[in-house]
Amino acid sequence: MSLRRFLIYTYIYIDIKSPETEVEIAEMATEESNGGKNISSKPPPEPSPLRRAKFFKANMRILVTGGAGFIGSHLVDKLMENEENMVIVADNYFTGSKDNLRQWFDHPRFELIRHDITKPLLVEVDKIYHLACPASPIFYKYNAVKTIKTNVIGTLNMLGLAKRVGARILLTSTSEVYGDPLVHPQTEDYWGNVNPIGVRSCYDEGKRVAETLMFDYHRQHGIEIRIARIFNTYGPRMNIDDGRVVSNFLAQAIRDEPLTVQLPGTQTRSFCYVADMVDGLIRLMEGDNTGEFTMLELAETVKEMINPAIEIIKVENTPDDPRQRKPDITKAKELLGWEPRIKLHDGIPLMEEDFRKRIGILRK
Numbered sequence: 001m002s003l004r005r006f007l008i009y010t011y012i013y014i015d016i017k018s019p020e021t022e023v024e025i026a027e028m029a030t031e032e033s034n035g036g037k038n039i040s041s042k043p044p045p046e047p048s049p050l051r052r053a054k055f056f057k058a059n060m061r062i063l064v065t066g067g068a069g070f071i072g073s074h075l076v077d078k079l080m081e082n083e084e085n086m087v088i089v090a091d092n093y094f095t096g097s098k099d100n101l102r103q104w105f106d107h108p109r110f111e112l113i114r115h116d117i118t119k120p121l122l123v124e125v126d127k128i129y130h131l132a133c134p135a136s137p138i139f140y141k142y143n144a145v146k147t148i149k150t151n152v153i154g155t156l157n158m159l160g161l162a163k164r165v166g167a168r169i170l171l172t173s174t175s176e177v178y179g180d181p182l183v184h185p186q187t188e189d190y191w192g193n194v195n196p197i198g199v200r201s202c203y204d205e206g207k208r209v210a211e212t213l214m215f216d217y218h219r220q221h222g223i224e225i226r227i228a229r230i231f232n233t234y235g236p237r238m239n240i241d242d243g244r245v246v247s248n249f250l251a252q253a254i255r256d257e258p259l260t261v262q263l264p265g266t267q268t269r270s271f272c273y274v275a276d277m278v279d280g281l282i283r284l285m286e287g288d289n290t291g292e293f294t295m296l297e298l299a300e301t302v303k304e305m306i307n308p309a310i311e312i313i314k315v316e317n318t319p320d321d322p323r324q325r326k327p328d329i330t331k332a333k334e335l336l337g338w339e340p341r342i343k344l345h346d347g348i349p350l351m352e353e354d355f356r357k358r359i360g361i362l363r364k
């Protein structure tokens with residue numbers, strides 16, 4: 001068996017300099033066997049002997065934790081397009097919903113399990129997309145201890161599963177591992193600037209430990225791992241009252257409410273449309289546009305595109321809010337051939353259509 005291994009971790013996001021500027025770029029870092037300092041000398045665990053049998057033919061069995069959530073459900077849709085795939089979703093519905101998966105309920109290649117990943121899960125799978133974790137700050141802060149348990153115990157459980165069945169595992173980590181970054185734009189090599197005792201730490205530090213566990217399982221047990229550090233992703237199916245900035249601004253604009261720009265309003269984010277994100281995750285799992293906006297600019301864009309009559313107001317912010325964030329996606333582009341394709345101006349109308357349908361307010 002080849003000792004050659006790949007470790008790939010990536011940031012995926014959309015980078016847009018201004019509403020007019022086209023953006024793109026995807027980044028990732030790959031380290032290959034032998035010379036790479038993080039590379040395990042252990043072979044990965046063997047999958048089931050049945051799958052090695054001469055005439056055995058089966059679908060690829062894929063577990064998606066958090067598959068009832070925003071990104072997870074779009075990922076499931078994409079995975080289900082491939083008739084070779086059998087998809088199992090495990091979700092506790094904390095921030096996700098069965099509605100997001102309704103179209104697959106009776107499909108023979110689909111299974112949905114109500115399961116909390118802080119408890120062990122026994123399934124036989126070949127690949128694990130590990131997404132389960134509340135992503136919106138208001139939800140991950142709501143029960144901070146549970147968020148840490150989900151990231152730490154949950155990831156341990158999924159790594160234990162990967163080890164037992166010999167599955168490759170992909171973790172959706174976050175740009176929040178950089179905290180309030182002192183390096184700009186952020187490359188995979190940057191170690192971050194995280195407050196370990198702040199109100200966001202349950203998520204930031206939770207994801208950092210989850211990344212550590214991924215690498216330790218790789219080094220110690222030879223598990224094949226992938227880590228995607230996702231930046232701010234938006235699109236249809238976000239919870240309407242999710243609390244994140246794009247969904248807030250859209251829902252407010254549709255409801256004729258003022259857009260709540262949290263102070264100072266000059267903090268920046270880079271937004272990635274969900275279809276680009278899913279494409280990047282699958283490429284990362286399978287493979288051996290981004291732009292930077294201030295929140296005021298985003299509010300002005302939403303106002304202009306959706307409801308020019310509304311007001312933009314400035315409101316108090318929460319502690320430890322990062323001041324600027326933009327990924328350097330060179331490596332994802334070079335190594336995965338991935339780059340975001342959907343510009344914010346094209347993604348917002350797609351999301352608006354979904355939000356209007358769910359809120360029940362048609363365009364005037």
Ligand SMILES: NC(=O)c1ccc[n+]([C@@H]2O[C@H](COP(=O)([O-])OP(=O)(O)OC[C@H]3O[C@@H](n4cnc5c(N)ncnc54)[C@H](O)[C@@H]3O)[C@@H](O)[C@H]2O)c1
Nearest residue numbers: 066068069070071092093094095096116117132133135233
């Ligand atoms: N959306 C983004 O901009 C973004 C950015 C960075 C990272 N991420 C990461 O991507 C993943 C998905 O994010 P999302 O935006 O789809 O969020 P989401 O909240 O819509 O989805 C998370 C899903 O995980 C489920 N879940 C939470 N805790 C669980 C537990 N203990 N057991 C089982 N299921 C559980 C929720 O019910 C939900 O269905 C998360 O890991 C998040 O940290 C997202």
Ligand SMILES: O=c1ccn([C@@H]2O[C@H](COP(=O)(O)OP(=O)(O)O[C@H]3OC[C@@H](O)[C@H](O)[C@H]3O)[C@@H](O)[C@H]2O)c(=O)[nH]1
Nearest residue numbers: 135136137174176243244245248260261262267295321
């Ligand atoms: O109504 C709002 C909501 C948010 N904001 C601002 O918009 C910016 C983005 O806030 P969001 O809540 O959407 O998300 P954040 O960028 O803080 O964190 C996100 O980033 C990475 C992911 O892991 C997570 O999905 C999420 O934590 C912040 O500066 C916030 O202060 C507003 O100005 N108004």
